[in-house]
Amino acid sequence: MxxxxxxxxxxxxxxxxxxxxxxxxxxxxxxxxxxxxxxxxxxxxxxxxxxxxxxxxxxxxxxxxxxxxxxxxxxxxxxxxxxxxxxxxxxxxxxxxxxxxxxxxxxxxxxxxxxxxxxxxxxxxxxxxxxxxxxxxxxxxxxxxxxxxxxxxxxxxxxxxxxxxxxxxxxxxxxxxxxxxxxxxxxxxxxxxxxxxxxxxxxxVTPPVTDVAIANPLPQLAAWAAAGDTELFRMRGPEVPVRLVTLSRYSGASWEAASVYGPLGVVDAPDLPTGGKFQDASVDLTITGLQGEWLPGVGKPQAVSLSDAMVDPDTGSLVVAEGLRTGLSYTVRGVLETPADTDLASAAVPADATRYTALPRLPFTLAEYARQATQNARTPYEKAVALEQVVRLNRRPDAEAPVGSSYARLETFLFGAAGEAGAGAGTAEQFASAYAVLARAVGLPTRVVVGFQPVPEQNGERIVRAADATAWPEVYFSGWGWVAFDPVSGNGSGPSAASKREVLNRLASTTAKPTPTSLPSVPPLVQPTAVKPDVQAAPPAPAGFPFWVFAPVLLLFVLYVARTSRRLRLRAAGPVGAWHEVLDSLQLAGLRPRANRTVPDVGREWGEAGARLAVLVDQAAFAPAPERVEHSWRLARQVRKAVRRKASWWRKVVWAIDPRPLFRR
Structure with missing residues (x-):
């Protein structure tokens, strides 16, 4: 039992x-x-x-x-x-x-x-x-x-x-x-x-932090498109986009990924919080041809079955410092933000997300183009939908178009004359980059994600090939998190097509015309007024009082109560209890007698009080007398005082809370 x-x-x-x-x-x-x-x-x-x-x-x-x-x-x-x-x-x-x-x-x-x-x-x-x-x-x-x-x-x-x-x-x-x-x-x-x-x-615990020098994977989209049938990895699980890397810093010449990564369990919160509506997704992945350090995942990673995987807490990008290898199998569980269309219709954007709105030395042409494209929009969501339509309009995907996402390449992509290399044509790199830059020009926090769109299952398994590689921009809405947009086709994840169509019908005209660069009264480089300059971060708020400091005090209090309770029970047990109090004292003083010694032998070592108490203990075994309870306890106190005088100073300090008597029968 x-x-x-x-x-x-x-x-x-x-x-x-x-x-x-x-x-x-x-x-x-x-x-x-x-x-x-x-x-x-x-x-x-x-x-x-x-x-x-x-x-x-x-x-x-x-x-x-x-x-x-x-x-x-x-x-x-x-x-x-x-x-x-x-x-x-x-x-x-x-x-x-x-x-x-x-x-x-x-x-x-x-x-x-x-x-x-x-x-x-x-x-x-x-x-x-x-x-x-x-x-x-x-x-x-x-x-x-x-x-x-x-x-x-x-x-x-x-x-x-x-x-x-x-x-x-x-x-x-x-x-x-x-x-x-x-x-x-x-x-x-x-x-x-x-x-x-x-x-x-x-x-x-101070988490290990690793500096990883990894190149921007956006230019590789063209190479993947050229090797369309090459198998990269296989996956099992729900049909959700697979993320390879999220790029959040833009220098005017290219997009950059984070360079400092730590373990997945680091408690530092991301710079922008997760949205209020989300769902969990878990997929099993097996690497078959993908190379590099980036580790494919879904949503904002919460757990990976690889102990050596590291993450950027702000973007959720996963890396393996030693690189991917063929046959590597793992499970990744992530959180996907799923706001409703009605949630986004009235959502705002944060005013202090300078990392996601920074545009160093933005050309006037791009700033004015973004302004004209969104001049009829009333809310951040309407701006985001309008820009998706504008970037896609009269432009075509072309796997052989020149790579790059600099201001010059984006101006050619958006405004280039017919016959110019890369004019009106580009890979997902140019579509996503143009959208993200224009959105930042009107104050929308954006970033670019390189990933893969899943393909239909074959025998319960999806085979992801190089042709499935793509890129898409994301816009952050306060309270709802990062929302994906698709300037290439207008479909994909994110807001529904019906919601976008309703916005476009209200705006009526979304075909903004690029402003010529030869205007003499316009400076060649401006910073959009919607984007606030970088400000020094406010000092962190003082941490709350560490209540854990009370744990040792609480433990000492519990030990004191336990010892006091034991003494009360011994006091009610007559001479036998009084003798156990003496034995407890001897144990606390480090003078515990051997088990083969008799009670009278031990009692005589502590003077007349000890000898008299030993006699009472022997008599209690044959003729218990209730009136001797107080008398025997007075004798026990006298012996205890004598024993304590012989104890070392540090034993006297912990005398009242020493737990050893609690384990002695």
């Missing part, structure tokens, strides 16, 4: 902790039962050796599982490094071997200690309760309280522990139920309060 109860407590706690990983319930459920191996070994060797053997085997297995990430390090460093790796992984963390190690070792250690504890009389409740609390608090901190939003798991654990005390251990636990309830309630409160007050254990 008691072992089934222990297994139930461990499984519930382990499955709660497993929510910090993605799809790790089976591993943690099995790890919760590893402690029973120590119970079998206990029949052959002492309990301590059995526990040591199980933990040594578990740590050795953890080392070999995590060694692949850091093969050149010693075992101790590899195991210690698993915790920082976990704290800088995605949330929930992918169930890769090196990221599972710290959680599995924790549950195995708790399982071994809990299972072996119930073999001793009187500890059936305390150690399982402590283990359950450790697992619960660990899960709450790793998931910032999201693993048990409504306290259901906490209630289940409390009910299981109460049943164990009432049914299995009717004599009562080492720690009184009231004290244990207070401790569990305090730990539960800590698990809820710390995450909600800004405590984030991931901030305790």
């Amino acid at each position: 008691k072992y089934a109860w222990v297994a139930a407590v461990l499984v519930v706690g382990a499955l709660q902790l497993a929510r910090a990983w993605d799809g790790a319930f089976v591993y943690f459920g099995l790890a919760a039962l590893v402690g029973f191996l120590a119970l079998l070994l206990k029949r052959i060797v002492p309990a301590g050796l059995a526990a040591l053997a199980v933990m040594v085997v578990a740590m050795a297995g953890g080392f070999f599982a995590a060694r692949g990430a850091t093969p050149d390090r010693d075992p101790t460093w590899v195991l210690l490094d698993t915790v920082p790796r976990l704290l800088t992984a995605a949330r929930p963390a992918p169930a890769t071997p090196e990221l599972l190690v710290p959680g599995l070792l924790l549950i195995i250690g708790v399982s071994v200690g809990t299972v072996l504890s119930v073999t001793k009389r009187g500890t059936a409740l305390f150690v399982p309760a402590l283990g359950a609390a450790v697992l619960y608090v660990s899960a709450a901190l790793l998931t910032t309280g999201r693993s048990d939003r409504y306290g259901v798991v906490a209630l289940v654990l409390v009910v299981l522990l109460a049943l164990g005390w009432l049914i299995i251990d009717r004599r009562g636990p080492v720690v009184p139920p009231a004290v244990l309830a207070v401790a569990l309630a305090a730990l539960t409160l800590v698990a809820f309060v710390l995450p909600t007050n800004g405590f984030e254990p991931r901030k305790l």
